[in-house]
Amino acid sequence: MSEPLLKVQDLKIHFSTFYGVAKAVDGISFEVQHGEALGLVGESGSGKSVTGMAILQLIQPPGKVVAGDIIFAGKSLVDYSEKEMQNVRGSKISMIFQNPRTCLNPVLTLGRQIDRVYLQHNNVTPAQASEHRLEMLSRVGIGDPIRFSNNYPHQVSGGMCQRAMIVMAIICEPQLVIADEPTTGLDVTIQRQIMELLAEMRERMNETQILITHDLGVVAETCHRIVVMYASRVMEVSPTRQLFNEPLHPYTIGLLNSIPRVDIDEQPTPLPGYVPNALNRPSGCPFHPRCSRAQERCQVEQPELVPVKDGRSAACFFVEK
């Protein structure tokens, strides 16, 4: 297998708060291959968004990367200075945020904001930048790019704001795009449009994507491989089809059984219990208080993420190799 584009190794991110140290990410590892779409799935507090921020080195105090390495295209991003990272952000790796409206500057037109990103990383004149921007906008299916560019964020809908964010993220043709809940908060019809746009961009521009979301439906339809996170740890890594057809980890099984489905008439069975607080993680396997298969061993010993078969891995003692 060729060298992966991104390698996250044993990453640990801690937030020190009044109530103690919150282990937001507690030793996770995964890889992203060139041209693939990887889904990072988890509930709130599972550490999925923090992982995305860490790849761009955007963790602010009181948060801190305490251990681990992030290797992008053969180089460790952890060693980069802030200045070097600024050259990476936007041009090599870029990010699409959940709430486009709050991430856009309200006093600049959408066109100006997109141009800024392009001018920052490319040695071009403003006229060239705006030409490039208009071309990109029509590529993402905006009918009237000039009128769109002259709008301020509050003048357009949430779906259109998200489109502007996407253009900002891909205008420098980065190798890796991290999309953090790109469709949450949008209506299903608009969500479908954005999902199609992201898939199209990936194919046409040969991007690699990391899609961070809590919606299993979204990843099932857009990703090649899925990393399931729970309580700061990776529970399971599987190619999409296998994950949904034959989930390995009890958490994945429980999660899949707990969601109501629009396509089949099956009653969901809820997972018992609550997601543990980041400050007060259970000992051993973090899922054991809610797990139907938990035994004494699970309370004491933390299962490692081990390869199982067909490029799949799971962190559970009871998954058959």
Added chain:
Amino acid sequence: MQTIPDKNSPDQIRNDALFLGKIPSSPHIEESISVPLLEIRDLTIHFIVHRRVTGPNVVVHAADKVSLFVKRGETLGLVGESGSGKTTVGRGALRLIEPTSGEVFLNGQNILKVHTRKLRDMRRKMQMVFQDPADSLNPRFTCRQTLVDALSHACYGSQDILRKALDLLESVGLNPSDLDKYPHQFSGGQQQRIAIARALAFTPELLILDEPTASLDVSVKTQVTQLLRELQKKFNLSFILISHDLSNVKYMTNRVAVMYLGQIIEIGNTSDIFSKPMHPYTRVLIDSVPVPDPDQKRKRASLIGEIPSATEPPAGCRFHTRCPIRFEICDQKEPHLAKLANGHMVACHLVNSSSE
């Protein structure tokens, strides 16, 4: 001696409803015998967003002539995109927003025609569960204070209040030791349970659930949904579920009303709506839901464009600007809700012309 029928008697109301075609007469006589708990007739809510000195005011048509009913013990889903007016209808039913015109009957009594004091009494029979539980609980009240406050409004004596509070906590699956915690000490799912307990304090007949699980974690959503279904059986509650999460609506409701730009465009039994949606919008809406099954290669009709502004709704059929199968008449004539079998009603020219 001939008795003059009481204007508000259940029979009279049912007759009115039958006369107005709100209740399907046959063949489901048995279903229709029960008087609807809540009935909304031609509810219209307009917001004036901008008063102009000259010319007409800028008005948001949040709800336009919405009619629906909720029977005892059933769940009615209200679905649609944001801006479709589904939340407005829910709030209008409680008169949290003053409707522009229309009628809302709770147990045969028009809630829009009563005075403040009576309104307060009637509101207690209809409670609301909000989308964001952190926002709907007073951050300075402990769980105990929240429940005691609600129970004292529900006219319980101070003797019974604590015992009743504990009963409520138990019925929503919380521990007595949670009583003295503040909202921020609970997780989202637990907060929503407290909000539900607070609503139950009034032994309401109708709960209006405004996206009750939208802000909860995936694995907790179904717990809360399940809890609501259990409580529905236990207390014989009726629900109006306002939601954009169609999979949840399918799981929870008996009937569904689909709204678009302030109007109901399709209403019917949940199984009918999901198995054979008649309106093109309903079809697209159901097709757009991402399905956690990578093997399913469904034919997807994705919708172009976005929901138009509710200040100037399109003429004719409001959906015609985005409709994949529109034809000439659609932008001229407004379709009316046409009855199909089983109380299924659709507002679409295509369906209307084929059924006539």
Added chain:
Amino acid sequence: MDQVYPLKRPSIWHVIKVFMRRYDFEIYLLRRNPVTLLGLGIIVLVTLIAIFAPILAPYDPLALTSADRLMGPSAVHWMGTDDYGRDILSRVIYATRLDMVIATSAVSMAMFIGVILGAVAGFFGGIIGEVIMRILDVIQAFPAFILAMALAVSLGSGKMTIIYVVAFIMVPIFARLMRSEILSARGRGYIEAAHCMGASEMEIIFKQLIPNCITPILVQFALSMSYAILDAAALSFIGLGIRPPEAEWGSMVNAGVGYITSGQLWLSVFPGLVMAIAILGFNLLADGMRDVLDPKLRS
């Protein structure tokens, strides 16, 4: 199942424990923020001096000893004596008492009236709100101190006058703040939930809204205390407030002004210095309180 525990009336220790648990975060922040702690220390000290003035003062503040006129600071008179031979330290201590009473009463009064006016204006809006806010606009349109002077002249001098005057010019500050807080809070879910419960409007305002909007009001209270001290002293300085011989910071500074040129600085400097320290204390506390009480810091 053991259901006895919550049915008991909670003991006082239980209440204290719950209270401490509620505010442990604030206590933690306060500990981390030494400047605020300094402000708090100053205010506690000033308050203690005000309360125990008769015990702390070495001399009678009004006792004239003509033999001891204009003595510089010494072991006998730590801050020296004034032109009538009165002990300045004793007078400063009594002045602290008077000024604290004036400032606290004035600001409390302003807060009480302002909060109610602001809450009503914010909650009901419409014509009631407009009328209230426009009246407050008129009050604010005058330069505050000129207005205070005019009022003081028409009401005659005295302690109560200063309290009324200072309260009057501070009402708009509290009312405006409260109104904006109420406006943002009244759309919250728990207010709608209270409407659903059939709560009356007064109940919603006093039980639900005001307690949730009171945090910035408390910060404003501390901030206004320093202004109130300054205003009271300024009015007395120009002779419209407390009249001699009663000890007040402003009038003491005024009394010493004539002696500054002749080098007898202590007459004005000591009362002025104590006043400055007290004002500094309130400002530091207000600044820190904003950080401590800001709910955004809790995430």
